Amino acid sequence: MVGNRAVAYVGAGNVEVKDIDYPELILRDGPGVHPLNVGRKCEHGVIVKVITTNICGSDQHMVRGRTTAPEGLILGHEITGEVIETGRDVEFIKKGDMVSVPFNIACGRCQSCKEQNTHVCLNVNPDRPGSAYGYVDMGGWVGGQSEYVMVPYADFQLLTFPDKEQAMDKILDLTMLSDIFPTGFHGAYSAGVKPGSTVYVAGAGPVGLAAAHSAQLLGASVVIVGDLIPERLEQARSFGCETVNLRDHDNLGEQIEQILGVPEVDSAIDAVGFEASGHGQDAKEAPATVLNSIMDVTRAAGQLGIPGLYVTEDPGAADKAAQQGSLSIRFGLGWAKGHTFVTGQTPVMQYHRSLLNSILHGKANIAKAVNATLISLDEAPQGYNEFDSGVAKKFVIDPHNMFSK
Incomplete structure (x- = not known):
């Protein structure tokens, strides 16, 4: 069985890289998972091998202890990866697709989603409209600062890159499309x-x-x-x-x-x-x-x-x-x-396809603007510490060490 490692919040000011369960197409109980979401079946979802995942300032608020995030919460809502398994109900996303995952989790079926307000989906968080991976009070969907992650509602949400080789060449720009x-x-x-x-x-x-x-x-x-x-x-x-x-x-x-x-x-x-x-x-x-x-x-x-x-x-x-x-x-x-x-949260799906085209055709240079900086999964705790000190960098985690620094 393939293992899985991820960045976990372990108390104010601290994160650790831990061994966690390999994802399934079901939401299991765990830190931060809403009781009404436990056991939620996701045959509309996929398993993604995470190629890059970024540290976000929103993550930092939790790590500083400024929220009610529970210890053990798996962090990370900025996810780019390769689809390696698809659920029974997934029709259009295929194994091998390289995709950007919007940080908003959205069902595609509710009134909000049909109006493109995917940041306030009505069906993914029992507490209130809107959800995200690895974030406090957002329904408990497991975060993506990990080697592998489950992504629900794949056909609706995922942005597929047209050419994998091109995407790998521009990965530091494309990783910014998730959030x-x-x-x-x-x-x-x-x-x-x-x-x-x-x-x-x-x-x-x-x-x-x-x-x-x-x-x-x-x-x-x-x-x-x-x-x-x-x-x-x-x-x-x-x-x-x-x-x-x-x-x-x-x-x-x-x-x-x-x-x-x-x-x-x-x-x-x-x-x-x-x-x-x-x-x-x-x-x-x-x-x-x-x-x-x-x-x-x-x-x-x-x-x-x-x-x-x-x-x-x-x-x-x-x-x-x-x-x-x-x-x-x-x-x-x-x-x-x-x-x-x-x-409010950004409705990512309103913008990500247009911004993808801006990157691929050389109009946007977002990685340069934010000073994208690659680190390994094991370097994530150090990355959090440096980010908290105010360095002018956007840390991009490379969980599988696929890119040379």
């Missing part, structure tokens, strides 16, 4: 970015960098990226972004004015989420900072894309309100300025 590239693009698209737009992106982590590159693809004239970490700002400048160091200056509008001549932008993107920090030398965690600041610097009738993660429970928050996901947001300011807000 980070569509998420960054969704942030820019939902912020209304169009040719000539001026755009502010809060956060120069991987999602922020993906959003900045996406804004460029959509035709923005100027993309300004703000962060507290110089190394990340340098990475943003490496592909043509303007930057503002929020540690050195606490007035974002003034910094934008120095670049544009006016203190406002057409569109803004929150790529930070609930672990936001204040601005300035003595900045501390202040979870509403980004939302309030982007309302302040976005022009009247502008749009705000908010792909940054916000949660309903944050046990590590500094105050009781934030622990329940309640933030001191200046909603009246956004209302007065007529802003449009778009929040």
